Amino acid sequence: MAIRSNSEADVAAxxxxxxxxxxxxxxxxxxxxxxxxxxxxxxxxxxxxxxxxGAVVPxxxxxxxxLLSTSGIIPAYRLPTPISVWEAGVDLSARGLLLQDVAIxxxxxxxxFFLGSISGLAVGAxxxxxxxxxxxxxxxxxxxxxxxxxxxxxxxxxxxxIHEDSKVLLIxxxxxxxxxxxxxxxxxxxxxxxxxxxxxxxxxRMNLLLIVQLPAIVPTVVSGLRLALAQSWLFLVAxxxxxSSIGLGFLLKESQDNGRIDRLFLAIILLAVLGKLTDALIGxxxxxxxxxxx
Amino acid sequence: MxxxxxxxxxxxxxxxxxARQVLTDVTxxxxxxxxxxxxGPSGCGKSTLLRQVIGLDxxxxxxVRIDGSALVGIDQRCAIAFQEPRLLPxxxxxxxxxxxxxxxxxxxxxxxxxxxxxxxxxxxxxxQLRPRQVSGGMAQRAALARAxxxxxxxxxxxxxxxxxxxxxxLTMQDLLxxxxxxxxxxxxxxxxxxxEALYLSDRVVLLGQAPGSAPGSGSGIVRIVDxxxxxxxxxxNAQLARIRSELLEGLGVERHHQVIPQPS
Numbered sequence: 414m415a416i417r418s419n420s421e422a423d424v425a426a427x428x429x430x431x432x433x434x435x436x437x438x439x440x441x442x443x444x445x446x447x448x449x450x451x452x453x454x455x456x457x458x459x460x461x462x463x464x465x466x467g468a469v470v471p472x473x474x475x476x477x478x479x480l481l482s483t484s485g486i487i488p489a490y491r492l493p494t495p496i497s498v499w500e501a502g503v504d505l506s507a508r509g510l511l512l513q514d515v516a517i518x519x520x521x522x523x524x525x526f527f528l529g530s531i532s533g534l535a536v537g538a539x540x541x542x543x544x545x546x547x548x549x550x551x552x553x554x555x556x557x558x559x560x561x562x563x564x565x566x567x568x569x570x571x572x573x574x575i576h577e578d579s580k581v582l583l584i585x586x587x588x589x590x591x592x593x594x595x596x597x598x599x600x601x602x603x604x605x606x607x608x609x610x611x612x613x614x615x616x617x618r619m620n621l622l623l624i625v626q627l628p629a630i631v632p633t634v635v636s637g638l639r640l641a642l643a644q645s646w647l648f649l650v651a652x653x654x655x656x657s658s659i660g661l662g663f664l665l666k667e668s669q670d671n672g673r674i675d676r677l678f679l680a681i682i683l684l685a686v687l688g689k690l691t692d693a694l695i696g697x698x699x700x701x702x703x704x705x706x707x
Numbered sequence: 708m709x710x711x712x713x714x715x716x717x718x719x720x721x722x723x724x725x726a727r728q729v730l731t732d733v734t735x736x737x738x739x740x741x742x743x744x745x746x747g748p749s750g751c752g753k754s755t756l757l758r759q760v761i762g763l764d765x766x767x768x769x770x771v772r773i774d775g776s777a778l779v780g781i782d783q784r785c786a787i788a789f790q791e792p793r794l795l796p797x798x799x800x801x802x803x804x805x806x807x808x809x810x811x812x813x814x815x816x817x818x819x820x821x822x823x824x825x826x827x828x829x830x831x832x833x834x835q836l837r838p839r840q841v842s843g844g845m846a847q848r849a850a851l852a853r854a855x856x857x858x859x860x861x862x863x864x865x866x867x868x869x870x871x872x873x874x875x876x877l878t879m880q881d882l883l884x885x886x887x888x889x890x891x892x893x894x895x896x897x898x899x900x901x902x903e904a905l906y907l908s909d910r911v912v913l914l915g916q917a918p919g920s921a922p923g924s925g926s927g928i929v930r931i932v933d934x935x936x937x938x939x940x941x942x943x944n945a946q947l948a949r950i951r952s953e954l955l956e957g958l959g960v961e962r963h964h965q966v967i968p969q970p971s
Contacts, residue, residue, distance in 0.1 A: 606793050629797075631797075
């Protein structure tokens, strides 16, 4: 019907045109029957299509980076070439250091994220459900939330030393608050009518929570988890920059001290990739949960 | 079931809504298996009265008794269907109906009960669909099945067909009568549709402010009308038409003397 073009915008514009056209052709209303087919068509696009489109900008960035670093506009000690970053990575992994850094950082993040989101879910549920708990505890929790989390670092080091515990605990703190905030807020806004149904059918508090309230807040919880994960990576780097002898944050700090700009770039890129990968895991969880619970 | 001197007033709320008396001295005896329709002008406390009956709320004074024992909190012997279906959107129809089963029901018994109910409300074929995939009438039937799953002695319906289109409403009224014939529970039905009240109920209770009372003194029972004739009734019955115009007058709708016969 309409000519297909390669760019996304044009496709969208064409689809809009097609809708109008078919609406005119078949004398359907634009909002009604005619609008449905194009939407379904976009959903049917294969997954690699989205992947391909998403890869356009990163690839362009690397090409631009390569051109910029080889052109001589920026000296090599300020901007390494992509190849040299790659080689730094190969070098570090050949010596077994890179995998170790990545593994320990990921472990800390996952552990802290897990502990933080579980406790955030629990505390958020109690405060979101109970008026009394909310009156009693919410202001205090709010005050703790107001403490910039890095302010805990000296205390954590004093109490727990510079071992794994203190780092994981810092990340736990970082992951706790986004989940706590979203869960307690969302529980307060669960559709009152649905809660009343649960009550009318004689559900106990716990049962009500499991049957009505938790399922109702699943989408919000998932976005809370997403925020918490991002926070976890943030606090990981903070912890590792300040007190560690291994991990990606340590790699950053060490490279800064030694002027190894290629390794700095490597660490930053790895953090981006790892952050995106773990976020994609949450995305999978989200798709599963939303299919089941909405 | 009996209501004795039920009062309900609300104190000044946090948001500055002044204190008000909603129900004043509502006393009503309802015999088992009876269908009672509550009608009244909007805001007269019909739904508040229902909430006392189901135990979602408790009277400021007076009491609600079922089979001679007073109601404390949510009562297992009552079940309610609201004006909106209020189905859980993430559960299939059949899983929504299961919520109505009394707690601790044996799995197999519960399953056969739900299947039976879905058959009764003609939803077997849609049982695996989610609420958003079915029509408003189907969702309301599911809500009715959920209430029936309790095996309630008292079925409380809060404008159950109010949000449905006129045709579906008529079908649903007949369905309700079929269900009542199959499982004769006491039914308390709030409606704003006088025709519906007359078609379905044994008695119509007109709720409202007593004539001549001070404004804000709360609603009570203005009158109770025994509806003549066995069900199913002829919707165009002349006797019912006369009661209807009386009731409408009681609701503050002016009676027009010139009666034009209307097909219904």
